[in-house]
Amino acid sequence: GEAERNGTVIEVLSGDTLVYLPIGQAYDSESKIHKVSLASIRAPRLGNERYNKPDEPWAYECKQRLRVLCIGKNVKISIDYERDIPLGEKTEKRQFATIGVGKREDVGEILLSEGLAVTQRHRDDDERSRRYDELLQAESIAKAGGKGLHSKKEYARRAMNDLTEPKKAKAYSGSLTRAGNLKAIVDHVFNGSLFKLLVPSENCAIIFSSANIRCPQPSPSPGAANKSRKAEPFGDESKRHAKLTVHQRNVEINCSNVTPGGVITGTMWIGQGTQRRDYGMEIVGIGLATIDQRKIDYGEAPKLLIDAQAAAQANKVGIWSVARVETAKPTAPATKSAERLVKIRLSEIRSGNHFFFHTIDDDAPRVIEESMKTFTSSHGPTGAPCDSRPGRYVAALFDDGTGKSFYRAKVLERAERGRVKVFFVDHGNVASVPVSTHLRPLDQPLSVERIPPAATEAQLVLTAVRSLNEDEGVDAARMLQTFGWGKDLTAVVYCVVDGKTMVKLALSSNKDDTSINEAMVADGLARVSNKAVTSSIMSSVLDRTGLDGLLGILETAQARAKKAHIGMWRYGDIGDDDEED
Secondary structure: OOOEEEEEEEEEOOOOEEEEEEOOOOOOOHHHOEEEEEOOEEOOOOOEHHHOEOOOOOHHHHHHHHHHHHOOOEEEEEEEEEEEEEEOOEEEEEEEEEEEEOOEOOHHHHHHHOOOOEEOOOOOOOOOOOOHHHHHHHHHHHHHHOOHHHOOOOOOOOOOEEOOOHHHHHHHHHHHHHOOEEEEEEEEEEEOOEEEEEEHHHOEEEEEEEOOEEOOOOOOOOOOOOOOOOOOOOHHHHHHHHHHHOOOOEEEEEEEEEOOOOOEEEEEEEOOHHHOEEHHHHHHHOOOOEEOHHHHHOOOOOHHHHHHHHHHHHHOOHHHHOOOOOOOOOOOOOOOEOOEEEEEEEEEEOOOOEEEEEEOOOOHHHHHHHHHHHHHHHHOOOOOOOOOOOOOEEEEEEEOOOOEEEEEEEEEEEOOOOEEEEEEOOOOOEEEEEHHHHEEOOOHHHOOOOOOOOOEEEEEOOEEEOOOOOHHHHHHHHHHHHHHOOOOEEEEEEEEEOOEEEEEEEOOOOOOOOOHHHHHHHOOOEEEOOHHHHHHHHOOEOOOHHHHHHHHHHHHHHHHHHHHOOHHHOOOOOOHHHOOO
């Protein structure tokens, strides 16, 4: 190849090796980047956590110094020689070069002068750095000054607090959220918005993700265990953008939450002064990430972020250039509904505001249960060959604590090892069951065409809750269970939206009784649904007087919960940024 070239440093691998992208080339493939090592320089070797091998003394400091000198900068690369480097059973042809950045003619000389590396000793006939004499001189000065590797003092090893483990991350998340803005270094890029960060002021390493957004998954890394997983559209492009923009850069973060998996979420800013910008906003704006639809539904996504996504959609860039990503939008039914009272019993709880119920005055649940008991007695609790493709209705075994019995079920999807996920249509629960032992054909008289499903899907009207992956979501589901499981409840039914019956639940028909809708909002475990959802529901009823009254009650309860900083409001108001004008 060319003896001299210019490039932008994408990554510093160690104290003497880096990866660069040649000037003038687009980073649209990993084949475009090149690895190069500093000629005649030997940096201390980094360790390997997988094999419990520690860093050599000064390895971290040497790598960090080279990172500060080179990352993201245009460098001049003068190739001095090539070597075949053994990598396991294979060899890699590696180029060794003198690398200059800005007015610094040789970054290797800087590392030597600071005592962070040593010169490589060569045989007389070996090729070497074109500035070998200057390198030896820089090393001798560092030796004379007792710097770094040449110091007689014992090397003080770093003791970084590893918060990449979920338990530790959750335990320390409170101190990180209270710390405000923090300086950090992006140590590793997993995808376009998921990173490992080093936070020097807190002396810790964390897994961090920009809040409210989702990036498509890239191709598996070379060392990944599951290499069969395919990349999602624009997953690789999103990751390459992150590597080109933020990898190994100094950034500023503000932590706001932690996921059950131990990922710290928040805002990350890159650049300085007038170039400072919100990274999450940037990657959404160029169409390489999308906003988590749940955050829009909860009203937690900032308006500026929503506007950035709308602009990307309008311009058809990135993800939006190949296919429109469907977002769940509430739709009003064709006919408007009249408000009515119904006595019900819960049959399944999916989340804090999503559940299934049986109507007490309806004999259908009892009749179908007796019919399925007869079906089980006739066939026995054993499976039989049947059509188990997704969408088919079958009889599926389930043990409710009194023994196995068949229930009507719809096959949702195929699972691993000869199993399928089924939805029990008369109760609302979902289970993964073996096809060979737990499924059999459903008798025609018991088909859902002849006997409609006995369970009705419902939602607490005008409320939004967190998912069961979050603490407040679990607490909301437990609150609904405590309030209503095994009890006769009064449901005020308003309408049906997207197949879900919108209800207000109370223990009696007494209007003075507090509804579970209000109680959950008052405890900060639910919030008032956003304006789009509220408007859709209001447009679905004949008389909105009752709903208007309930909306006022819920908004008052929410204001109290915000002021008390309880539940989802414990870190402050999460919804101010997205209020509509």
